[in-house]
Amino acid sequence: MRDSGKRANTTAHSPLTTDLLRRLAPRQVLTSLAERRNYRYDAIQFGETPLAVVLPESTADVVVAVKAARAAGVPIVGRGAASGLSGGAAPLRESLVISFTRMTGLRLDPVRREAHAQAGVVTLAVSDAARPHGLIYPPDPASFRTSTIGGNLAENAGGPMCFKYGVSGDYVKGLEVVDAHGEVHTLTRDAYDLAGLLIGSEGTLGLMTEAALRLLPPPRFTRTLMAHFPEVGACAEAVSQAIAAGAVPSKLEFMDRACTNAVEDYLVLGLPRGAEAVLLVDTDGDDLETVEEERALVEQACVAAGGTVRRAGTDAEAAALWQARRSVSPALGRIRPQRMNEDIAVPRSALPEVVREIRVLGDASPFPVVQFGHIGDGNLHPNILFDPRQDDAEAVHHLAHQIALVALRHGGVLSGEHGIGSMKRDFMTDALDPVTLDVLRDVKRTLDPADLLNPGKVLP
Amino acid sequence: MRDSGKRANTTAHSPLTTDLLRRLAPRQVLTSLAERRNYRYDAIQFGETPLAVVLPESTADVVVAVKAARAAGVPIVGRGAASGLSGGAAPLRESLVISFTRMTGLRLDPVRREAHAQAGVVTLAVSDAARPHGLIYPPDPASFRTSTIGGNLAENAGGPMCFKYGVSGDYVKGLEVVDAHGEVHTLTRDAYDLAGLLIGSEGTLGLMTEAALRLLPPPRFTRTLMAHFPEVGACAEAVSQAIAAGAVPSKLEFMDRACTNAVEDYLVLGLPRGAEAVLLVDTDGDDLETVEEERALVEQACVAAGGTVRRAGTDAEAAALWQARRSVSPALGRIRPQRMNEDIAVPRSALPEVVREIRVLGDASPFPVVQFGHIGDGNLHPNILFDPRQDDAEAVHHLAHQIALVALRHGGVLSGEHGIGSMKRDFMTDALDPVTLDVLRDVKRTLDPADLLNPGKVLP
Numbered sequence: 001m002r003d004s005g006k007r008a009n010t011t012a013h014s015p016l017t018t019d020l021l022r023r024l025a026p027r028q029v030l031t032s033l034a035e036r037r038n039y040r041y042d043a044i045q046f047g048e049t050p051l052a053v054v055l056p057e058s059t060a061d062v063v064v065a066v067k068a069a070r071a072a073g074v075p076i077v078g079r080g081a082a083s084g085l086s087g088g089a090a091p092l093r094e095s096l097v098i099s100f101t102r103m104t105g106l107r108l109d110p111v112r113r114e115a116h117a118q119a120g121v122v123t124l125a126v127s128d129a130a131r132p133h134g135l136i137y138p139p140d141p142a143s144f145r146t147s148t149i150g151g152n153l154a155e156n157a158g159g160p161m162c163f164k165y166g167v168s169g170d171y172v173k174g175l176e177v178v179d180a181h182g183e184v185h186t187l188t189r190d191a192y193d194l195a196g197l198l199i200g201s202e203g204t205l206g207l208m209t210e211a212a213l214r215l216l217p218p219p220r221f222t223r224t225l226m227a228h229f230p231e232v233g234a235c236a237e238a239v240s241q242a243i244a245a246g247a248v249p250s251k252l253e254f255m256d257r258a259c260t261n262a263v264e265d266y267l268v269l270g271l272p273r274g275a276e277a278v279l280l281v282d283t284d285g286d287d288l289e290t291v292e293e294e295r296a297l298v299e300q301a302c303v304a305a306g307g308t309v310r311r312a313g314t315d316a317e318a319a320a321l322w323q324a325r326r327s328v329s330p331a332l333g334r335i336r337p338q339r340m341n342e343d344i345a346v347p348r349s350a351l352p353e354v355v356r357e358i359r360v361l362g363d364a365s366p367f368p369v370v371q372f373g374h375i376g377d378g379n380l381h382p383n384i385l386f387d388p389r390q391d392d393a394e395a396v397h398h399l400a401h402q403i404a405l406v407a408l409r410h411g412g413v414l415s416g417e418h419g420i421g422s423m424k425r426d427f428m429t430d431a432l433d434p435v436t437l438d439v440l441r442d443v444k445r446t447l448d449p450a451d452l453l454n455p456g457k458v459l460p
Numbered sequence: 461m462r463d464s465g466k467r468a469n470t471t472a473h474s475p476l477t478t479d480l481l482r483r484l485a486p487r488q489v490l491t492s493l494a495e496r497r498n499y500r501y502d503a504i505q506f507g508e509t510p511l512a513v514v515l516p517e518s519t520a521d522v523v524v525a526v527k528a529a530r531a532a533g534v535p536i537v538g539r540g541a542a543s544g545l546s547g548g549a550a551p552l553r554e555s556l557v558i559s560f561t562r563m564t565g566l567r568l569d570p571v572r573r574e575a576h577a578q579a580g581v582v583t584l585a586v587s588d589a590a591r592p593h594g595l596i597y598p599p600d601p602a603s604f605r606t607s608t609i610g611g612n613l614a615e616n617a618g619g620p621m622c623f624k625y626g627v628s629g630d631y632v633k634g635l636e637v638v639d640a641h642g643e644v645h646t647l648t649r650d651a652y653d654l655a656g657l658l659i660g661s662e663g664t665l666g667l668m669t670e671a672a673l674r675l676l677p678p679p680r681f682t683r684t685l686m687a688h689f690p691e692v693g694a695c696a697e698a699v700s701q702a703i704a705a706g707a708v709p710s711k712l713e714f715m716d717r718a719c720t721n722a723v724e725d726y727l728v729l730g731l732p733r734g735a736e737a738v739l740l741v742d743t744d745g746d747d748l749e750t751v752e753e754e755r756a757l758v759e760q761a762c763v764a765a766g767g768t769v770r771r772a773g774t775d776a777e778a779a780a781l782w783q784a785r786r787s788v789s790p791a792l793g794r795i796r797p798q799r800m801n802e803d804i805a806v807p808r809s810a811l812p813e814v815v816r817e818i819r820v821l822g823d824a825s826p827f828p829v830v831q832f833g834h835i836g837d838g839n840l841h842p843n844i845l846f847d848p849r850q851d852d853a854e855a856v857h858h859l860a861h862q863i864a865l866v867a868l869r870h871g872g873v874l875s876g877e878h879g880i881g882s883m884k885r886d887f888m889t890d891a892l893d894p895v896t897l898d899v900l901r902d903v904k905r906t907l908d909p910a911d912l913l914n915p916g917k918v919l920p
Contacts, residue, residue, distance in 0.1 A: 111700070111809045156651070170630075185896040188873050191616070191880055191918055192665070192900050193629075196656040205652070217706060240571070246677060246746065286706065290747040349571045413648050420651055436645040439907065440652050446906040447899065458651055 016072035016096060017052045023064045028055050039097040040090060042082045043143070044341055045423060047090030050077070050097040057102050059176060059184060059209045066207070067182040069096040075455050076180075078203035080120065080151025083143035085341045086421025088155055088202040092456035098207065100150045105210075108133060114173060115213045119150025126213060135215035138165040141417070142329065150208050156200030158417025160251040160325075163376030164284075165216075167417060169199040176210035180448040184209075197443070202419050203454040205447045219250070219284035223295040224318035227302040227309045228275035232256060232359070233352030235277035238298075238305035239375050240348055242281075247297040251282040252376030253325050256355065258362075259332075259370040263324050266331035271324055272308070279307070279375070280325050282318075328372055335368055336385035340400045340423065345379040346412030357406045358382050365399050367391070379416030380407075401427060420458045428460045476532035476556060477512045483524045488515050499557045500550060502542045503603070504801055505883060507550030510537070510557040517562050519636060519644060519669045526667070527642040529556040535915050536640075538663035540580065540611025543603035545801045546881025548615055548662040552916035558667065560610045565670075568593060574633060575673045579610025586673060595675035598625040601877070602789065610668050616660030618877030620711040620785075623836030624744075625676075627877060629659040636670035640908040644669075657903070662879050663914040665907045679710070679744035683755040684778035687762040687769045688735035692716060692819070693812030694765040695737035699835050700808055702741075702761035707754040711742040712836030713785050716815065718822075719792075719830040723784050726791035731784055732768075739767070739835070740785050742778075788832055795828055796845035800860045800883065805839040806872030817866045818842050825859050827851070839876030840867075861887060880918045888920045 013021070013031060020029045030036060030053035040049045051074055054065040069076045075095040082089045091097060100120035107116040110133035115126050123144040126137040140159035141147055147157065152168045153175075159167075175195045177185045185206075187195040198206050229235040239252060255263070255278045264271045271278065279302065283294035299309050312318035332339055346354045355371060362369025362382070373380040382403050386396050404414055404427040414424050414431050428437065441459055444451075473481070473491060480489045490496060490513035500509045511534055514525040529536045535555040542549045551557060560580035567576040570593035575586050583604040586597040600619035601607055607617065612628045613635075619627075635655045637645045645666075647655040658666050689695040699712060715723070715738045724731045731738065739762065743754035759769050772778035792799055806814045815831060822829025822842070833840040842863050846856050864874055864887040874884050874891050888897065901919055904911075 112807050179895075179899065183895045185893065185899065187896065190873055190875060190891070191660040191662060192903060193656050193660060194896075194900065194903070196653050200651040200653060202651065285750075287747050287750040287753075290745075290750060293747075347572050413650055415650060431650070433645065435643045436647065436654075439639065439645065439654065442906045443652060443654070443903065446902045 014051055016068060016074050019068045019072065020052060020054060020065065023068060024054065024061060028057065028061060029053070030055070039079065039099060042084040042087060042089040044085045044339065045087035045090045045421070047087070047092055048094055050091050051094045053097045053099055055099050055102050059178065062098060062178045062207060062209055063182045063184060065096060065098050066178055066180070070180070070182060070450070070452060073450070075452050076207070077454050078150065078154065078207045080148030080154070081122070081143070081146045083147045084151060084155055084421065085418045086155065086343070086415070086423045088419050088421040088454070088457060089151070090422065092422060100148060103209065110135060113215045115215055116210065117149045117213055118210050119148060119208055121149045123147050123149060123152055130215050131218070134217055136218040137171065137213055137215055139168040139171060142326065149211055149213070153199050153208050153211060154201070154203050155419035156417070158374065158379065160253055160374060162417065163252055163374060164248055164250040169196065171214045172199060172211055173214055174212040175208050177206040177208055179206045180450065180453050200419065202421060202457050204444060204457050205453065207453070220286045221288045221291045222250070222282055222284040222318070223291050224312035224321055225281050225295055225299060225309055226321045227279045227281070227307040228272040229277040229279070229305065229307045230275065231306070232277045232355045234305040234307060235279050236348070236351035236355065236375065238279065238302040238307055241304065242298040242301035243348070243376070245297045245301060247283065247294040249281050249294065249298060249376060250284040251280065252374065253280040254278070254373055254375035255325065255328065256359070256371040258368065259328060259372045262331040262335055262370060263327050266334060267323070267327055269320070269324050280321060332370060332383055332385060336387050338386055338388050340384040340386070340396050341418065342382045342400060342403055343379070343415045343418040344382070344404065344407035344412050345377065345416035346407050346410045348378045350410035350412070351375065351378055354380065354406055354410050354412070358403055361399065361402050361406070367396065367399060374416070377416070378412070405430060422457055425456070425458060426460050428458070474511055476528060476534050479528045479532065480512060480514060480525065483528060484514065484521060488517065488521060489513070490515070499539065499559060502544040502547055502549040504545045504799065505547035505550045505881070507547070507552055508554055510551050511554045513557045513559055515559050515562050519638065522558060522638045522667060522669055523642045523644060525556065525558050526638055526640070530640070530642065530910070530912060533910070535912050536667070537914050538610065538614065538667045540608030540614070541582070541603070541606045543607045544611060544615055544881065545878045546615065546803070546875070547883045548879050548881040548914070548917060549611070550882065552882060560608060563669065570595060573675045575675055576670065577609045577673055578670050579608060579668055581609045583607050583609060583612055590675050594677055596678040597631065597673055597675055599628040599631060602786065609671055609673070613659050613668050613671060614662050615879035616877070618834065618839065620713055620834060622834060622839070622877065623712055624708055624710040629656065631674045632659060632671055633674055634672040635668050637666040637668055639666045640910065640913050660879065662881060662917050664904060664917050665913065667913070680746045681748045681751045682710070682742055682744040682778070683751050684772035684781055685741050685755060685759060685769055686781045687739045687741070687767040688732040689737040689739070689765065689767045690735065691766070692737045692815045694767060695739050696808070696811035696815065696835065698739065698762045698765035698767055701764065702758040703808070703836070705757045705761060707743065707757040709741050709754065709758060709836060710744040711740065712834065713740040714738070714833055714835035715785065715788065716819070716831040718828065719788060719832045722791040722795055722830060723787050726794055727783070727787055729780070729784050740781060792830060792843055792845060796847050798846055798848050800844040800846070800856050801878070802842045802860060802863050803839070803875045803878040804842070804864065804867035804872050805837065805876035806867050806870050808838045810870035810872070811835065811838055814840065814866055814870050814872070818863055821859065821862050821866070827856065827859060834876070837876070838872070865890060882917055885916070885918060886920050888918070
């Protein structure tokens with residue numbers, strides 16, 4: 001462990017730690033190795049143990065922390081709940097981690113249909129606070145019970161509802177941002193859309209401290225169905241046909257055979273083990289007839305494509321069907337201790353071929369590879385399962401690269417909703433021209449000249 | 461006229477013109493003064509006559525033009541149909557104008573629900589091409605019969621459908637851009653969202669040569685109503701109540717008394733001359749019952765607020781009602797030859813007060829001031845009508861500034877859909893902190909180090 005030599009930090013403070021302790025309350029600065037070690041990872045990747053951790057309670061605290069780190073020349077890594085899946089919050093160098101979990105201020109403005117949320121507000125808390133006013137915050141990343149608004153916006157997180165309702169960034173009306181110099185900016189979505197540039201930039205261009213979020217009235221009715229298919233292409237075909245027929249489902253989730261079996265091994269829900277593809281669909285809206293008509297369109301398309309359909313008759317039955325999808329992550333964790341979770345997004349029409357090509361790559365590799373994702377917008381999560389104590393990290397990375405190339409070859413992109421982080425950083429050279437990468441580097445250098453903000457992320 | 465001294469250019473070519481004529485076909489380079497003078501204005505502002513005009517037929521031609529202008533140190537102003545309302549396409553210095561009207565390549569991909577449009581494609585042409593495939597391109601700026609996709613994206617144009625369907629930038633899946641160095645970039649909406657930064661940047665950060673646009677199936681049913689109110693606040697109140705009750709109209713347009721009377725003087729449509737506010741509303745969707753229910757919600761809210769409602773019984777009647785709104789621009793042109801057209805967007809809840817405060821400012825000024833706009837999202841167009849041959853430009857600018865300050869004071873922004881251009885550039889210092897403006901200037905400098913791209917726009 002690289003940390004062993006640095007235990008001295010526990011007692012003998014670094015100049016940065018001394019400075020932080022002088023300017024902030026003791027409860028806001030974590031210095032002991034035991035505490036600091038908890039801040040070196042996100043949900044998928046281990047990084048370097050931070051030099052210090054600050055838990056700001058206000059934007060002013062963030063400014064103090066940024067200025068102190070800047071003065072000490074120490075990199076700064078912002079962190080929400082660390083539920084991210086691309087290594088975005090895992091420090092690559094000895095850094096100051098700014099953990100936003102105590103910045104939980106949340107103010108509702110029902111007349112304007114807005115929530116003003118500090119970075120550390122848990123995603124679900126926004127909808128919980130809005131619901132009494134007849135409003136919700138639609139973005140629903142899988143981790144929404146623990147993830148924070150700041151982390152969601154840093155990665156521009158998606159979720160099953162994305163297909164109909166859009167990703168996190170689509171709900172941002174304004175941002176408060178602390179830049180690399182410790183200056184505070186209040187940004188709207190005007191020309192130039194600096195807020196839009198910050199969203200999804202994974203803390204590499206600035207730290208988002210507060211957001212004004214757009215709220216919507218929730219749909220009055222939801223209907224759920226599950227379908228399974230003897231072949232993956234048939235599933236993708238059914239989705240395309242249903243959408244072409246005019247259905248706009250609110251959720252359209254897919255699990256391949258390996259994924260379905262992993263969940264079934266874990267929970268014994270009665271899922272169809274023999275099916276090559278399982279599809280989970282919600283339709284929603286304020287008019288029950290339309291919602292049921294849309295479900296009927298999906299059902300017809302599934303049957304026409306050779307699928308077998310099961311409708312949820314009650315809310316409880318719908319919840320049971322969705323439990324399968326929500327259990328994918330823990331189910332996979334039982335197969336191998338670690339996974340490389342890709343997040344490609346490809347044109348829907350290319351889905352059958354992409355899924356098949358990735359299946360072939362997986363079968364030819366020594367690793368279990370499972371596929372699931374938001375099939376409605378072509379966002380697939382091929383997961384390579386491995387054991388870091390035994391398996392060759394190089395081989396995992398190579399397979400992940402091959403999978404990324406499949407997506408790019410079919411006109412897709414590297415990340416649908418998880419961000420690039422450190423995991424997919426090196427694949428950016430496949431996705432973008434060198435001249436365009438140079439422009440992105442210029443933008444980074446402009447906003448963060450000393451490369452202090454989450455260095456090593458996004459850009460190769 | 462500043463041009464008088466430059467007639468020599470007609471015959472004796474500048475080094476830039478000579479270079480362009482050497483590299484491009486003669487039909488692609490306009491050099492005569494008579495031709496060049498047609499490229500110095502947009503729909504609202506006169507600028508400087510350009511040194512030369514290039515009419516590219518491909519991205520390669522754009523690259524040639526940019527490199528030539530760069531070598532000559534001549535500023536570059538991109539131009540679509542010049543129907544913009546903020547001076548975005550009017551050169552402020554002697555420039556090379558690149559007019560995209562011949563880049564009209566348009567390719568449909570109905571399966572992916574995408575249109576690939578070159579910058580010069582007329583907005584309406586996208587929907588016209590998509591409709592046989594059961595798709596439309598929703599953004600509908602008032603000028604959509606003449607405006608181009610490139611111009612729409614440069615200004616991030618809105619339109620009546622915005623409230624329900626979003627602005628132009630929301631439909632962009634990818635962009636092809638020529639940067640200030642003449643390099644070509646293909647951008648998706650990934651981290652960092654450079655495409656998003658370019659959209660709405662008015663040609664100051666790069667030239668958009670092609671866009672991949674998202675298409676949607678059109679709603680099957682539309683219902684229209686007109687309501688008029690004895691008081692402006694009552695109209696705003698009705699809108700707020702209808703939305704709170706669950707209606708999401710596709711269009712929500714407002715005209716004040718002065719505006720209504722200008723249209724009535726022009727066309728004699730039988731509009732209610734005595735009303736302080738006229739509201740035009742469309743509801744749309746695929747389920748007729750829901751569409752009519754939504755219209756009923758709007759109707760109830762209007763009546764409850766003291767309004768008088770008139771439903772359109774047929775499509776022809778609906779078209780007649782909408783003719784009033786579409787005739788605002790020519791109607792105002794008959795009152796005074798020129799107008800300063802603001803584009804503020806304020807929280808809906810602040811609308812009654814904002815409209816009243818602007819009315820008071822208008823009444824106290826020597827100029828006719830009319831108000832209309834997309835009331836659903838609080839986007840108002842207060843117009844100051846004046847005659848540049850008689851009226852004091854300083855006084856017009858001062859009144860425009862006062863109006864902008866009303867919007868900012870009520871938590872609004874300077875531009876809802878027209879862009880900042882040169883007209884509202886100086887008000888940016890009221891809207892943004894100096895440190896934030898500095899960051900925007902840094903971004904501009906990064907992407908356009910020699911300040912060649914549409915200099916003098918957006919940033920004060």
